[in-house]
Amino acid sequence: MTKTTWGALASGSTRTMRGLVAATAMGLVLQASAVLAQTQVFNAVQVSGNQRVATSTILTYAGIAQGEAVSADQLNAAGQNIRASGLFESVDVQAQGGTLAIAVVEFPTVNQISIEGNRRLRDAEFLPLIQSQPRRIYSPAVVERDTATITGLYAQNGRINASVTPRIIRLPDNRVDLVFEVRESGVTEVQRIGFVGNRSFSDRRLRGVLETKQAGLLRAIISRDTYSEERVGFDKQVLTDFYQSRGFADFTLQNVDVTLTRERDAFLITYNIQEGQQFTFGNVGASSALPEVDVDSFRRALTTRTGTSYSPGQVDRDIARLERLAIQQGLTFVAVEPVITRNDRDLSLNVDYQLVRGPRIFVERIDIEGNSTTLDRVVRNQFRTVEGDPFNPREIRQAADRIRALGFFSTAEVEAREGTTPDQVIVDVNVEEAPTGSLSFGANYNTDDGIGLVASFSEANFLGRGQGLSFQIGTGASNRRFEFGFSEPNFLDRDLRAGIDLSYRTTDNQNADYDTENFRVSPSLSFPLSESGRLSTFVAVSFADLTGEAEGISPFIQEEADGDAVTTTSLGYTYSFDNRRTGLDPTAGVVVRFGQEFGFGDTRFIKTTALAAAERRVLSEDVTLRATIEGGHLSYQEGSSRVTDRFFLNGNTFRGFEGNGVGPRDFQVDDDGNVTVDDALGGNSFAVARLEAEFPLGLPEEYGITGGVFADYGSVWDVGRDGPAGTDILYNDFTARATAGVSIFWTTPLGPLRFNFTEALLAEERDETKAFDVTISTAF
Known part of the structure; x- marks a missing residue:
């Protein structure tokens, strides 16, 4: 009986304690809710600690009006709002009876900003990127972003382990100096x-x-x-x-x-x-259900051929070609949609270019922004579309590529958005200007002319008009020259390049006993004839003087030097074809150049030059094969050529010979067998064939060093006239020469260098051979 009674009492006590705890907790919650719900009305506001920021501004941030009933939550939010302004180092908001007391400590003003410890990067590279500025309020958040900016700039330069620590130096009048302490790291x-x-x-x-x-x-x-x-x-x-x-x-x-x-x-x-499988083009054709479309004419315009490697770029070029043809035929709002079907059995892709009705959308306007220097018309000239034309998204993308290719802008973004009506679009062009000029002073060297000093200036966007301006002054051991050039790439607002070139040269030949003086001015026009072909025309006025009084000079040359200076007016043209960028095969390319110059004035002549070159990559594109055939011919109808007019083969044209070291020569000996005259005369004709292969040497690719082998075959001949009595001209007829050798190609930041080690296979006795030379490596 007793045991049961104590158990019941214990159980009852437990229930009683639980009820008391629950009641107490509920009371506390109700009390807290009452406190939080309690409101206060402030009849006065006291703001202290502010020196630069007006009291009214602080009250605006607080958001509490005089006489307004404010809860504890609102009072806390007011303090948070003032802190969020970023103007104060600390904020304290308290209720003091009927007065709202706001005490603030303002952030100091930045007196000056400095960067210490930086040696690899200059202050000028950082300061334009830093948001903190002198005479502005110090902000920890902004300083944190500036620290990340400086660190990021170091990372862009390969120094990812660089660290930046911001520090402040307290000054009177609540001012600070902001210092970014940099610890630079090595390049990663x-x-x-x-x-x-x-x-x-x-x-x-x-x-x-x-x-x-x-x-x-x-x-x-x-x-x-x-x-x-x-x-x-x-x-x-x-x-x-x-x-x-x-x-x-x-x-x-x-x-x-x-x-x-x-x-x-x-x-x-x-x-x-x-990688996947390699596909080729299968059947390529065009089709259309539109009655006004002559499908056969579009099929003939296609350049893609069955069996060539498939390329999306070639598909795009065909589409662009068909779209241009549609415009030429007056077919508006005709779109070209390629339908590609694959044949996995023979790994081919069939392409059917379907001409369909496109949406009727027009270009409302083209807006250009960001071009502070470049004129609007320079950018607009890159568009084949103007306001009011049908909208062609492909043409807009190609225009964007042309704008970027100008090289005038660091960034160029072209986007289309809906215009004022659904059937119109606005093309937005946003660009950022980039430097386009250069001024350089330097030296150059080649084994023929020795060391020379060069000063040059070039501007690709003269006065923001897209015009090119350049001049160069050079002097060397045996020559001096001045060259000036100006070009307008969109003459008469068309794809027509107009230019003028002026040059003045004097030589003091180390390889010959005569000196020359030449002046030439030549206006020119050039324009495209096809996707890969271009025609250039020019007019030239030139002055050439030849002097020579050295002992032992060739009577042949002396006779030419004794004549008057020659002034010539000439007309000419050059046709060039280059499909290295636009060809069907990305592993191969062809370059063809053919030009003629027709001279009038003191002499009448026709000068013809031609070059054909091909390049192909083989063996998984690790080996490059090149072949070049080059030639020229001078034909005189009145007068005759002089030594300054004829062709000479130098180290770039025919490897393995000294400058003026091959071709017709005036060679004489006295009765004792001593050589009295040995001068190169040049020739009115030349022809050279060059073959070479470039391949890896097994060295690390980052060294930029490859090897090559080459062979040259050709000659220069025919001085075009008989010399004075007693002159014996050697090798005046075609006499073949041949050389072979090995090359070392070295791609350096200073330029691609080429070291040639050459052996003459066919050479005449008086030819001047060269076993080694260093040149700038050039393509074609």
Whole structure:
């Protein structure tokens, strides 16, 4: 009985305690709610601590009006609002009876900003990017962003381990000096670029496509061996374009793995790719259900041929060609839609260009912004579309590419948006100007002329008109020259380049016993004839004087030098064809140039020159083969050529010979067998064939060093007239010469250098051969 009674009492006590706790908790909650719900009315406001910020401004941030009933929550929010203004270092909001007391401590004013510890990057590179400014209020949030900006700039330059610490130095009158203390790190370079999944092309070939390069011998000069996220993004697109232009329609770049070495001093970049199968063009044709379309004319306009490697770029070029044809035929609002069907059995892609009715949309206007220097018309000239024309998205994209290709802008964005009505669009062009001029002083060297000093100036966007202006002054051991050039690329607002070139040269030949003085001024016009062809025409007025009084000079040359200076007026043209960018095969290219100059005045002549060259990459594009045939002929109807007019073969035209070292010569000996005269005369005709191959040497690709072999065959001949009595002209008829050798190509930031080691296979006794020379490597 007792046991049961105590148990019941204990159970009852427990229930009683729980009820008391619950009641107490509920009371506290109700009390707190009452406190929070309690409101106050302030009849006065007291603001203290503010020196620069007006009291009314602080009250505006607080959002509390005099006489307004304010809860504790609103009072707390008022303090938060004042702090959020970023003007105060501390804020205290309290209720003091019927008075609202706001005490603030203002952030100091920035007196000056300095950067310390930076040696690799200059202050001028940072200060335009920093948001903190002198005579403005110090803001920790802004300083934090500035710190990230400086650190990011170092990262862009490959110094990802650089650290920046902001510090302030307190000054009187609530002012501070803001100091960014920099600890620079070493350059974190791209140590290795690798590929996974590539079967058709070697790592070396793919690395050659990318803008990012591995660190090499010249790491102190080359900046492309530092890691840049933007550059890698560009490389991803370049790599995709490379594969797709070679027929790999299913190419996929799965991911790019970027890792740091354990020491954090180098990046390792790996591209994981899936090549897929290589496709060729199958059947290519055009079709249309529109009655006004002559389908046969569009089929004839196609340039794609069955069996060539599939390329999206070639499809785009065909579409653009058909769209231009439609406009020429007066067919408006006709769109070209390529329908591509694949045949996995023979790995071909059939393309049917369907001409369909496009939407009736017009260009309302073209708005250009950001061009503070460049005139609007320079940008508008890149559009083939004007206000009121039918809208063609492809043409707008091509215009954007042309604007970027000008090189006048660091960024150029072209976008279309809906106009004032649904059937109109507005094309927005936003650009950011970039430097377009250069002034340089330097020196050059070649084995023929020795060391020379050069000063040059060039401006690609003269006065913001898109015009080119350049001049150059050079002096060397044996020559002096002045050159001036001006060009207008859109003469008469058309795709017509007008220019004028002026040159003045004097020579003191080390390889001959005569001196020359030449002046030439030549206006010109050039315009496209086709997608890959261009025609240039020119008029020229030239003055040429030849002097020579040296002992042992050739009587042949002396006779020419004794004559008067020659003034010539001439007309000429040059046709050039180059499909290296627009051809069907990205691994091959052809260049053809043919020109003639017709001279009048003191002499009448026709000067003809021609060049045909081809290039192809073989063996997975690791080896480049080149072949060039070049020739020229001078024909005189009145007068005769002089030594300054004839052709000479130099080290670039015919490797393995000294300048003026091959061709007709005036050679004489005295009765004792001593050579008294040995002068090159040049020839009215020349022809040279050059073959070469360039290939990797197995060295690390980042060194930029490749090897090559070459062979040259040709000659220069025919001085065009008989010499004075007693003159014995050697090799006046065609006499073949041949050389062969090896080359070392070295791509440096100073320019592509070429070292040739040559052996003469066919040479005449009096020819002047050259076993070694260094030149600037040039293409075609």
